[in-house]
Amino acid sequence: MAKILFLDMHANSSLARLPQLLKKEGNQCSAIAFEEKPLLKTSALQHRFLFPAGAKVGSAQKMNNALAQAVQISRPDFLMTSDEILIRNLLNLRDNLQNIQMQKSPIQKAIQALLEISFPTNHMVYTRPKNSDEIRKAGFQNPAYFSVTNWADAKIKAAEFGYPFFLKQSFEAGGTGVAKITNSSALEEEIKKIRKAGLIIGEENPVIGQRPVSGFEVTVNFGAWKGDLLGYDVVQTLQRQSGNGPSSVVQVISRPNLYGPIKQLVANLNFSGFGGLDIFENSSSAMPTVIEANFRPTHSLQVCPQLNSTLIQRFSNALNRTKNLPIDALPANEGKTAAIFPDEFLRDKNSPYLSSVPTNVPWDDPMFLDQCLEKIGVFSKQYKGF
Helix, strand or coil, X not given: CCEEEEECCCCCHHHXXXXXXXXXXXXXXXXXXXXXXXXXXXXXXXXXXXXXXXXXXXXXXXXXXXXXXXXXXXXXXXXXXCCHHHHHHHHHHHHHHHCCCCCCCHHHHHHHHHHHHHCCCCHHHHCHHHHHHHHHHCCCECCCEEEECCHHHHHHXXXXXXXXXXXXXXXXXXXXXXXXXXXXXXXXXXXXXXXXXXXXXXXXXXXXEECCCCCXXXXXXXXXXXXXXXXXEEEEEEEECCCCCCEEEEEEECCHHHHHHHHHHHHHHCCCEEEEEEEEECXXXXXXXXXXXXCCCCHXXXXXXXXXXXXXXXXXXXXXXXXXCCHHHCCCCCCCEEECCCHHHHHCXXXXXXXXXXXXXXXXXXXXXXXXXXXXXCCHHHCCCC
């Protein structure tokens, strides 16, 4: 039985769904979060650990102390988080541990081993320029971009590159991760916003200006273990909760032409875990443009069972050293559609999707269901007819 440790400093409900799904596959799950966050509301956890209040203001030391306690007690084999600021802190911790010259303590060795298996070998893939380079290296198309490590250069290069473009940071915080920049005034305003959020760009946190692309937007969810591709699902969004917000209804589409590049991408990075690709395509058969590769669990991963996807099962098998079927032997799930709860309910409580396609209402996790219902202001007893 493998042991998985989840971490979240925010309120990522999609990440909070994964412990129950992985527990069903025979794994033991524990989590670190702040007391009021969704991740600690699931009944699937063997151990619950709290980040101290000081960690909210970015204290790496307090975060590290919470991690050390959780590792010592739960003895995890793998770590999962979708929190980008947390990922940056964990990568810094891994670098520090790798550079220690003196004899390491048993807990330091355990944390280093955990972080080495849970994140790509080259941490720079979480920066935008390296991310784009790896996308191209795998065989995908990627939009033109410029990269900078200070704001003075950003203004100069923006004028040379031309508007519009998307300004993208390497690590997101405070709603400042991606912004469409249409002119120099908009760039100045975005720089002020980023500075106000307390983010500093540099060699370890560069930003890019990426050319907009056209086409039909789709998302890829993939799983890998030590550089071997375990499988992938390509999904199109049928509904979003609001505007450019998270998907609330998704449908699987077939894209066999993506197998080779995705396989190459995870192999190049010796990647283990779940990830995703944000894609724009102009043809179902031509190689699409990938605007970003995310090496963390994606929003729609939570509806794998409803989409007849085996991604979570296959990752669990790999983690527990159980043999998987070859990818080409997997059952087809093209056309499978699922509504994400509570996102689709929040979009439209009378949505026909809620009654016509599978929905991941967590009936098997009453603690988490109550958390969801509290979020939408509905009591469980009023919802039994759903």
